[in-house]
Amino acid sequence: MNNQIQVIKKIIPSTFNIEKKEACAFAPSNIALCKYWGKRDEYLNLPATSSLSISLGSKGAFCKIVPLKEAREDLIHLNEKLLPMNHIFTQQILNYLSFFRRSGKNTYQIQFNLNIPVAAGLASSACIFAALIQALNALHQWKLKPSELSILARLGSGSASRSLWKGFVKWQAGEDFLGMDSHGIPLEEKWPELCIGLYILSQAKKPISSREAMKKTINTAVFYKSWPEKVAKDLSNIEDAISKKDFEQLGSTTESNALSLHALMANAVPAIVYSLPETLACMHHVWHLRQEGIPVFFTQDAGPNLKLFFLEKDEAIIKSAFPKLEVIKPFQEKFDYA
Ligand code: 2P0
Numbered sequence: 001m002n003n004q005i006q007v008i009k010k011i012i013p014s015t016f017n018i019e020k021k022e023a024c025a026f027a028p029s030n031i032a033l034c035k036y037w038g039k040r041d042e043y044l045n046l047p048a049t050s051s052l053s054i055s056l057g058s059k060g061a062f063c064k065i066v067p068l069k070e071a072r073e074d075l076i077h078l079n080e081k082l083l084p085m086n087h088i089f090t091q092q093i094l095n096y097l098s099f100f101r102r103s104g105k106n107t108y109q110i111q112f113n114l115n116i117p118v119a120a121g122l123a124s125s126a127c128i129f130a131a132l133i134q135a136l137n138a139l140h141q142w143k144l145k146p147s148e149l150s151i152l153a154r155l156g157s158g159s160a161s162r163s164l165w166k167g168f169v170k171w172q173a174g175e176d177f178l179g180m181d182s183h184g185i186p187l188e189e190k191w192p193e194l195c196i197g198l199y200i201l202s203q204a205k206k207p208i209s210s211r212e213a214m215k216k217t218i219n220t221a222v223f224y225k226s227w228p229e230k231v232a233k234d235l236s237n238i239e240d241a242i243s244k245k246d247f248e249q250l251g252s253t254t255e256s257n258a259l260s261l262h263a264l265m266a267n268a269v270p271a272i273v274y275s276l277p278e279t280l281a282c283m284h285h286v287w288h289l290r291q292e293g294i295p296v297f298f299t300q301d302a303g304p305n306l307k308l309f310f311l312e313k314d315e316a317i318i319k320s321a322f323p324k325l326e327v328i329k330p331f332q333e334k335f336d337y338a
Helices: 004-013 090-098 124-140 146-156 158-162 210-220 224-243 247-266 277-291 312-321
Strands: 025-034 040-041 052-068 075-078 107-114 168-171 184-186 192-200 295-302 306-311 326-330
Touching: 004 075, 004 146, 025 107, 025 158, 025 210, 025 224, 025 247, 025 295, 052 090, 052 158, 052 184, 052 247, 052 295, 075 090, 075 184, 090 124, 090 146, 090 224, 090 312, 107 124, 124 146, 124 158, 146 158, 158 168, 168 224, 192 312, 210 247, 224 247, 277 312, 306 312, 312 326
Parallel strands: 075 107
Antiparallel strands: 025 052, 052 107, 052 168, 168 184, 192 306, 192 326, 295 306
């Protein structure tokens, strides 16, 4: 029995065939302040290090799931389009669903609608798998705890383990070989003045998936051995900054963590570079603003787009410096997706 199935059997009750006619769920996207990059188990997406993120409020994925009585195949829709069976996204979803099918006969129509760009470094896979597992939980009435849903979401995509909650979420690496201790934990602290600006420079599909990029970095980057130590320090600084509401400490550590991650990727062979010329121009703009005394910082994930961090008091000045910026206030969202 493979390890994914063992995990599922430990979490999901054996009698799970009471189905509703349909179920819907929403999960927010999340942006890591301290990044996950590297696995201790690639089948269970168990991370080499812990990581910490902030959820993006109402930006994420909606999932509707309807069991099909007579269809031989699942039907997977993304943003109102039926995807062909050989599409890479369909394959990822079918692979994930295969862990949960006991009779092998149940098929589903699944519709995903995202209000963020897909596969452009905005954690689309995180919110997709977190929304899907919540929809499956509701459909089958498993009544699982959020930490259990986080473990199951992780089997689809590592960062999905952090997309089950609002606010700050820490994903602990854990030590258990099946990863029963590797799930998200929401932090209690709230920070209403905190703003995130999404600076979308390109919506094009990324040249290399984060999964592949992660694998290549670990296998070829000689700098990788220093990464766990960097993460441990950054994580502790970020948690400390959140508890003290020290924005300079939060922003500078977050930015340093992202720059180190991208240096690490550039050290892979062949080098992995997600930045575009516009990405660097935006970074210089941020640094220039900081020299002028405006506290603004950035982070970058597996794509060219940047996310800016600043406080509400500086919103007007940041918006005038970056007119295309979409501003999210994760702790002020009225939208209730629970
Ligand atoms: C993160 N990223 O912490 C890091 C930083 C991108 C850059 O997690 O293979 O889609 O599915 O576990 O979660 C993106 O990688 O990778 C990611 P898999 P995932 O947000």
